[in-house]
């Protein structure tokens with residue numbers, strides 16, 4: 055028997071789950087709320103980790119940042135798995151057509167040789183830096199506290215991997231496998247890349263998830279993305295006939311604009327929580343961004359030569375202004 | 385102008401290598417031990433991470449594309465399900481008990497898997513392994529979320545779903561699954577992979593998901609069918625990862641074999657105990673049954689598991705130690721469980737019930753050697769008490785197994801008339817176990833298992849045995865979420881709503 059159930063009008067007993075009603079009242083919850091708030095085990099954890107018996111299995115105390123409620127670190131994009139994946143699927147579609155456009159019209163071969171060389175020298179080694187970012191965000195997701203704070207870090211880690219893969223494709227397209235080999239050799243040995251590699255390796259030993267967040271997502275990427283993708287690729291290289299390169303890195307430009315809103319929102323809420331948090335964040339951001347700026351200088355020089363110093367200085371000023379808006383003075 | 389130079393044709397494997405493991409490098413500014421501090425203490429020897437065979441080759445662009453496609457379909461279906469009162473399509477509201485247990489005990493496990501895979505996705509020093517684990521990490525949060533989203537609509541109309549987050553941390557029966565995942569996450573990265581990646585995903589997942597999803601299909605639950613179906617291709621990837629992991633460990637060094645074998649023994653038995661809940665669901669909780677637990681075990685346990693361990697024999701692996709005891713328990717466990725759940729139904733956020741005559745006939749047909757002999761008489765007795773208005777309720781303290789955390793309700797493997805109970809004394813304290821398997825697990829790592837949080841003793845210590853206070857604390861509403869299905873609000877509402885759909889009044 056086929057019955058038409060749509061015609062039945064019935065009253066729901068309740069609008070949402072208890073833990074969401076406690077936070078937001080008994081009204082229909084969004085899927086972001088359902089998929090994020092309080093879904094991490096919180097109490098009666100059974101065993102201490104054998105890999106570090108001083109920690110709890112989910113432990114808010116492994117960072118210097120103290121939050122009364124870690125679920126306050128809301129993502130303004132309200133990403134949960136579905137909205138995240140749908141957003142990235144659209145972007146990869148656009149990136150795919152950009153790559154196809156450049157390939158089908160032979161634009162890579164028409165690049166002025168100097169531009170192509172700069173692009174390869176500058177961008178290909180960055181695939182390793184992006185892998186470092188993946189490591190850090192995976193760690194923050196794994197050991198950070200509360201789904202609302204940690205799930206975007208998993209998405210971010212997969213984005214970092216995606217970016218490393220787009221940079222690899224860019225290298226293959228502009229210079230074939232040799233370009234990747236040369237880029238890796240430069241990352242490992244060229245003096246221009248050593249301060250940055252040292253920076254990345256120093257972040258890989260951080261075990262305070264929030265400090266890793268600051269060192270990677272706030273300080274390093276907060277300087278690297280605008281310098282490399284906006285200033286060098288979109289402005290300088292495009293002006294030299296390299297707009298094809300800008301097409302291949304459009305994902306990165308858009309991605310930084312989108313994700314920095316989330317990074318800023320996290321900083322803002324954490325800093326507003328207490329003077330202690332603000333002071334810790336201030337110290338971390340000051341120390342890591344100063345280091346990041348000097349590590350990026352020789353990298354920026356690859357493209358900007360003598361103007362690199364000014365470019366990094368200006369970017370650092372912009373960065374400070376941006377951080378200032380989150381309530382943290384540097 | 386430059387000459388157009390033909391690009392090298394890269395094979396799939398080589399291309400994937402460039403997109404993944406070529407991204408990593410040997411650190412020189414920091415010691416490798418600092419970057420990967422947890423990879424050595426378990427004693428697993430890996431000589432060459434490059435020998436890792438990628439179990440699947442998926443770059444992020446295709447991952448986003450495929451997964452987004454599945455997400456679009458999934459949410460379109462569950463939106464329609466919610467709008468069209470799809471919940472009234474289920475056979476009857478007894479079916480929901482299985483979903484309530486799932487949301488309280490299994491979905492949190494998906495989340496734990498997400499966290500655990502993020503951790504090992506960082507801790508393994510091989511990029512290939514890391515990437516595969518990271519993809520599983522993001523898949524598993526997908527599973528937790530799609531399950532919550534699919535069941536969210538049921539929560540609006542039925543009891544027992546609303547406090548799943550509180551139940552996850554506090555109610556007694558969820559600690560069976562919770563302690564299982566906590567156990568895996570508190571282990572080192574290699575044991576985690578054997579526990580979740582291999583034992584759970586590869587050996588046991590079919591026994592959990594296939595019966596569950598076919599149960600949903602047989603009983604008209606499109607929401608659950610949809611999340612199960614949508615997760616299938618993820619699970620296929622997870623299974624190949626689990627298998628690659630165990631093979632990789634075994635191939636890297638012969639010294640790894642005894643360690644891996646010990647973990648297989650442990651995690652098979654841990655997993656088998658968790659699956660006890662599935663046996664009950666299959667034999668008792670589905671208004672329209674798919675197959676018996678015994679039949680599912682024959683296919684997914686004996687046949688598939690047998691073939692798998694035959695395949696692994698070339699590495700020197702033997703079937704898990706508890707395999708024979710498991711086989712002996714198959715014809716008893718669902719009955720013992722359901723009898724337990726029924727007598728403690730005052731303390732469950734789902735309903736149980738006395739099987740009808742028709743149910744019992746089905747059970748005796750499926751369990752010809754055990755049901756009539758041992759379990760029908762007990763149900764008959766319970767039914768008599770219910771008819772007389774003095775229903776059988778056990779408010780007593782259930783003794784829980786220190787390892788698996790199930791009440792000690794099982795019988796001796798070779799004598800179904802003797803209840804099985806084991807004890808170990810450790811540092812002056814007595815610990816209780818449901819089986820040899822659980823006792824062995826404890827004896828191998830007593831320092832770990834003495835820490836277990838046992839929900840029943842806590843109830844009596846912290847709440848002085850005040851059942852009402854305990855119910856508040858676990859989010860259980862007496863008279864709504866718990867007790868016998870017959871006479872419950874779920875039953876009344878479902879029958880009334882269905883009546884509205886099928887009649888003109």
Ligand SMILES: [Fe+2]
Pocket residue numbers: 494497523524527
């Ligand atoms: Fe899963």
Ligand SMILES: [Fe+2]
Pocket residue numbers: 524585618619622
């Ligand atoms: Fe899985």
Ligand SMILES: [Zn+2]
Pocket residue numbers: 657785786787788789790817818819822
């Ligand atoms: Zn046990």
